[in-house]
Amino acid sequence: MSTPTYARVLLKLSGEAFAGEDNPIDGKIAEFVAGEIVSARELGVDVAIVVGGGNIWRGMTGAGAGMDRAQADYMGMLATVINSLALRTSLTKLGVDAVVLSAIAMPELCESFSQRQATAYMNEGKVVIFAGGTGNPFFTTDSAAALRAAEIGADALFKGTQVDGVYSADPKKDPSAQRFDRISHDEVIRRGLTIMDTAAIALARENNIPIIVYSIHEKGGFGEILKGGGRCTVVADE
Numbered sequence: 001m002s003t004p005t006y007a008r009v010l011l012k013l014s015g016e017a018f019a020g021e022d023n024p025i026d027g028k029i030a031e032f033v034a035g036e037i038v039s040a041r042e043l044g045v046d047v048a049i050v051v052g053g054g055n056i057w058r059g060m061t062g063a064g065a066g067m068d069r070a071q072a073d074y075m076g077m078l079a080t081v082i083n084s085l086a087l088r089t090s091l092t093k094l095g096v097d098a099v100v101l102s103a104i105a106m107p108e109l110c111e112s113f114s115q116r117q118a119t120a121y122m123n124e125g126k127v128v129i130f131a132g133g134t135g136n137p138f139f140t141t142d143s144a145a146a147l148r149a150a151e152i153g154a155d156a157l158f159k160g161t162q163v164d165g166v167y168s169a170d171p172k173k174d175p176s177a178q179r180f181d182r183i184s185h186d187e188v189i190r191r192g193l194t195i196m197d198t199a200a201i202a203l204a205r206e207n208n209i210p211i212i213v214y215s216i217h218e219k220g221g222f223g224e225i226l227k228g229g230g231r232c233t234v235v236a237d238e
Helices: 027-042 059-064 069-093 115-123 141-151 185-191 198-206 221-226
Strands: 008-013 046-051 098-102 127-131 156-161 211-215 233-235
Touching (some): 008 027, 008 141, 027 046, 046 069, 046 115, 046 141, 069 098, 069 127, 098 115, 115 127, 115 141, 127 141, 141 156, 141 198, 156 221, 185 198
Parallel strands (some): 046 127, 098 127, 156 211
Antiparallel strands (some): 211 233
């Protein structure tokens, strides 16, 4: 078996990735995502995950409807906990030892986040799912992903999306959109490409963490990229 390109990674998934046509969490989709994580673990890669909550609630949507922004964001954090528990259930079914660490204390449901405990679990070979965002309003789960990636010493931050990489425009709306195989953090920020929010990209850049953008719907794609193949865009300044 070839040595994987990265030894420890953080995978950022949108909440929408779990949504089905008739419900906010589709069990089959959650099992598919869990299977992709299992494939990575079989390569010997340490995997941590941050899941968004947009399939259940989006803080910006609530704020746009007149709700207090901080309260709307806290509601979004609760949505990420629901998704994290669903993913843990799917991983457990596949025999994976997974733990949820929340930035907001919920002792009846999961453990509270600490950098030391997260690192210890990963060193034990467990899959760690970070819930609750950063635990603060006004920060996205993209920022939480970049922050947690830095805290656990991740070699790369994977962003599972609806498309197979970074484009100059939305390829579903603009057929002439240019796809990048590789692009720098600074160029992403300069062009205003919305793969992640600016704070997340800047944090990844400051900690020399490459961002790997790929399609979450490509079966086996996560593992293939970890082995040095697959289709993706690498965001890195080197």
